[in-house]
Amino acid sequence: MTNAQLTFANPEIALSVRGFSVHDGLSQLFDLFVTAGSMAADLDLEAIVGRGAAFRLATTDPERPYAVWSGLCSDCEQISVEPDGMSIYALRIVPKLWRCTQRRNFRIFQHCTVIEAVTALLADWDINVHLRLVGEDLPRKEYRVQFGETDYAFFSRLLENAGISYSFEQVDAHGEGELESMRLVLSDRPAETARQREALIPYRGNTDEHDASPYVSKVRFGRAVRAGRFTIGGFDYRSSPDLRLLAEARAEAALEQRYELFHYIPGAFLEERSAAGGGTMASEPLGQAAAEIGLARTRTRQRRVSFSTNVLELAPGTSFSMDGHPRAELSAEAALLVVGRTIEGETDTEWWAHADATLTTDPYRPEWVTPMPRVMGVQSAVVVGPEGEDIYTDDLGRVRVQFHWDRYGQRDEDSSCWIRVSQAWAGSGYGMIHLPRIGHEVLVDFFEGDPDRPVIIGRAYNRGASPPDALPEKKTKSSWRSSSIPGGEGFNEISMDDVAGAELLYLRAQHDLRKVVLADETAAVGANLATTVAQNETRVIGENQTIKVKGDRTVDVDGRYATRSDAGVQSQAGELTGVSCSDGKLVISNGNASIVLDGPNVHIDAGANLRMSAGRSLGLYGKQVNIDGTPEVFINSGEAVAPSVVQLPMSMTSGGGGGPKKEGGRPRPPRGGDGLPRPPRGSDDAEFERQKRYDRATDKDKEKPDTIALPPALNEQLARVHRVAKATGLVEARLVDPKTYNTLKGNLDRWLKSEDERLGKLGREVNDTFERHRDHVEDLGDRLETTVERERANVNEAKDDLDEIFSGQRGNLMASTVALAGVFKDQIAHLGELGGDLTATLQREKDWLQRSKREWTGLSEKVKGYVQHLKD
Structure with a gap:
């Protein structure tokens, strides 16, 4: 058949065509099988297989006299040798794109569109792509994987998902001896971009006659039911969880809208914002476009046409119109898109072609035939x-x-x-x-x-x-260990060791450990707790802290130990309490009771009772202050008035032995059950009890003056003297004449007033002196006590003369005097607890003592003179 020719890249190879068949279509590799003869029985198959080859078939079209399928020979087989020496060979010619079926690969394509991905893929095979895209710009995808599939499968899968079809177009040879070539064309709407035959092709019914003029015959038209709804669902973790990705496309046929195809394709809605990796986001329009493509793919060839023809121009991807067909859908105004064809020819006969087409009014999209790996x-x-x-x-x-x-x-x-x-x-x-x-x-x-x-x-x-711990040696240990960045030299770790009897939970912080508890935290340690802090520890407690130690507690501080409290510090010990300081020698111990501040010397030792209280100020100053409370010393300035009269023990009033025994050469006042001095017999018990309650009152319940005033009992004593004098005046008024009575009464009133003022002044001076000088106050007390004893003896000399008037008052007067000394001693005892090194001028105190002695002597003389005057 001279109308069929077979050529090769090697011009020395010559084969005559005996028969052929061609199968090609949209989004398909064409497949050409040729039977050819050669007188060469030992034809070099290596020179044919894998190399360029082309098959040319003559046509009746003067503008394109032949059709060409160019590619390479993928198979060549010698199938027989005839008696005349002719060898018959079977060859298979495929497009260059077929080579992509021969490479299976794993490969990642990033930040590209479908066209960019397939272009990069085909560049490895030196295959150029001719684009005929009329739709919207294709979306850019962040990530695509060719996973264990051939290059051709990956190429087909990408185009099918994007709704892009491909076909092959003939390209004429450009030089002598060159093979005609074919180019690869990609189109998203082939019905719109197809090469269209201008002339109508006559319809000839079902004739089998072969004629040189163009025609179509044996036309078949069909209609099939297809789904009328195509829905896509998706998901994008980058978008809002409330965003529902759902896209739906519907066909115009209401009947078929009942048939729905729902596909869950998360990637259908995703596109990358920019080639530089601007991030992938869900796009609802993109999902809608995918749904439209899916519907078109589903409904492709819902109306299908098949026919036979002798027109070789009707290659896949070509559109034409027929003339004379009685069906309206196939009238001359209707265009058909060729989607596939088969051409066959045999020796000594004509060839014939059979093709499939679809109406161009039905959008064409390639079917899903390539599976997703x-x-x-x-x-x-x-x-x-x-x-x-x-x-x-x-x-x-x-x-x-x-x-x-x-x-x-x-x-x-x-x-x-x-x-x-x-x-x-x-x-x-x-x-x-x-x-x-x-x-x-x-x-x-x-x-x-x-x-x-x-x-x-x-x-x-x-x-x-490798694991953080050696295995299988540490097979009982479960670990969570990190590695410091950068360097990896440090690590944090939480691990558990489950060895029976030695179970361990281990926590390690390479640098810092922060723990936050917004409410309560409870920790229980069954045995021991040991904490080691290499540097400093700081604790801030918002309210209260309670520490209960059932055994002993030891605090060992190598440096300085300081405790500060804005409100107060209270320590309580059941038995022995000890606080020790090394070089400074601060020893506070209760065994029973001791305070030692050995620098420079404070010693407080209370075998039984020791109490100090100051409402506002309490001071004791002097180089030497000695206060001995034997038998009693009471000093009270609570209300700046004298306390109740306290009767002297019998040993002091009469020199008898009824008083308490002296210890260490000094009498000790009798004590009550609470450790406080017990009042002498015959004293005002109610007043004494009131005084005790006052002494025990809190600072909040009483206000203490800044100075020591005259004892309240002394003021009361003076008031009683006034009353006695008044009573004496009434008696004297009956014994003497009024003039003498008035004179005596005036002298007595003036003297009492003067003595009242002097006693007040004396009390203030004593108070000031105590505040200024506290060195030899105890010696003053002793001297004052001696003076009182002497004055008491002098007053006793007038006892008989004043027996009727002052018999009941004499003891009170002397008791008041002694009470004043006791008050001084008690106050000094309280101040002595400070234990400071108090300084004052010894000579000044001695001078003051001499003046006091002279004043008391003068007072005594005046009293004796007044008494003598009354007796006269």
Whole structure:
């Protein structure tokens, strides 16, 4: 058949065509089978297979006299040798794109559109792409994976998902001896971009006659039911959880809208904002476009046409119109898009062609014929990132990995997309986070097995990354150990050792440990608790702190120990209390009671009772102050008035032995059950009890004056003297004449007033003196006591003369005097507890003492003179 020719890239090879068949179509590789003869029985098949080859078929079209299928010879077989020596060979010619079926690969394509991905893929095969795209711009995807599939399967899958078809167009040879070539054309709307035959092709019914003029015959028209709704659902973890990704496309036929195809395709809504990795976001318009493409794909060839023809121009991707068909859908105004054809021819006969078409008014999209590869099981990968980084992550805690099957990745931040990491707990602002670090081996799973949607679900040790503890020696230990960044020299750790009888929970902080408890914290230690702080410890307690130690408590401080309290400090010990200081020798012990401040010397030792109280100020000054409370010393300035009259013991009033025994040469006042001085017999018990309650009152319940005033009993005594004098005046008024009576009464009143003033002044001077000088007050007390004894003897000399008037008052007067001395001694005893080194001028105190003696002597003389005057 001279109308069929077979040529090769090697011009020395010559074969005559005996028969052929061609199968081609939209989004298909053409497949050409040729039977050819040659007188060469030993034809070099190596020179044919895998090399360029072309098949040319003559036509009746003067503008294009032949049709060409150019590509390469994929198979060549010698099938027989005829008796005349003719060898018959069977050859298969395929397009250059067929070579993509011969490479299976794992490869990642990032930040690109479908066209950019397939262009990069075909560049490896030196295949150029001619684009005829009229639709909207294709979305850019962050991540696509060719996973264990051939280049051709990946190429077809991407185009099918995008609704893009491909076909082959004849390109004439440009030079002598060159093979005609074919170019690859990609189109998203082939009905609109198809090469259209201008002339109508006559319809000839079902004739089998072969005619040189163009015609179509044996036309078949069909209609099929297809789904009228196509719905896509998706999910995007980057978007708001409230965003419902759902897109639906509907056909115009109401009957078929009942038939719905729902597909869950999360990636259908996703697009990358920019080529520089601006982030992937869900796009509802993109999902809607995917639904429209899916509906068109489903309804492709719902109306189908098949026919026979002798027109070779009607290649897949070509549109034409027929003339004379009685059906309205196939009238001359209707255009048909050729989607597939088959051409066959035999020796000594004509060839014939059979084709399939669809109406151009029905949008054409390639069918889903290429399956999506599914990852069966978990993949292992290594976490990667920029050089010099230990952890590389984003705001969602995602990382990048290098898969072991990826031969193109550089083990850097571009090796994969951002991959989410499964965590034990993930809530809104709470949960757990453990980021795998660069170099860690992780276990990667894939949503629904989709290689484009990986997720890290675990981690695994390997020979290069061993567990924190040696195994199997430490097989009972469960650890959670980190590694400091950068350097990795330090670590934090929480571990548990489950060895029976030696169970251990271990917590280690490489640097700081912070613990926050907003309410209560309870800790129970069954045995011992040991805490070691290398430097400082600071505790701030908002309210109260209680420490209960059932045994002993020891605080050992090598440096200074300071305690400050704004309110007060209270210490209580059941038995022995000891506080010790080394060089400063501060010893406070109760065994029973001792306070020693040995620098420079404060010693307080209370065998029984010791009490000090000051409402506002309490001072004791002097180089030497000695106060001895034998038998009694009472000093009270609570209300600046004298206390009740206290009767002297019998030993002091009459020199008898009825008083208390002296200890150490000094009498000791009798004591009550509470340790306080017991009042002498015959005293005012109620007043004494009141005084005791006053002494025990808190500072809040009483106000203490700043100075020591005259005892209240002394003031009361003076008042009684006034009353006695008044009574004496009444008696004298009856014994003497009024003039003498008035004279005596005036003299007595003046004397009493003068003595009252002098006693008040004396009390103030005594108080001032005590405040200024406290060295020899105890000696003053002794001297004062001696003076009182002497004055008492002088007063006793007038006892008989004043027996009727002053018999009941004499003891009170002397008791008041002694009470004053007791008050001084008691006050000094309280002040003595301060134990300070008090200084004053000894000579001044001696001078004051001499003046006091002279004043008391003068007072005594005046009293005796007045008494003598009354007696006269």
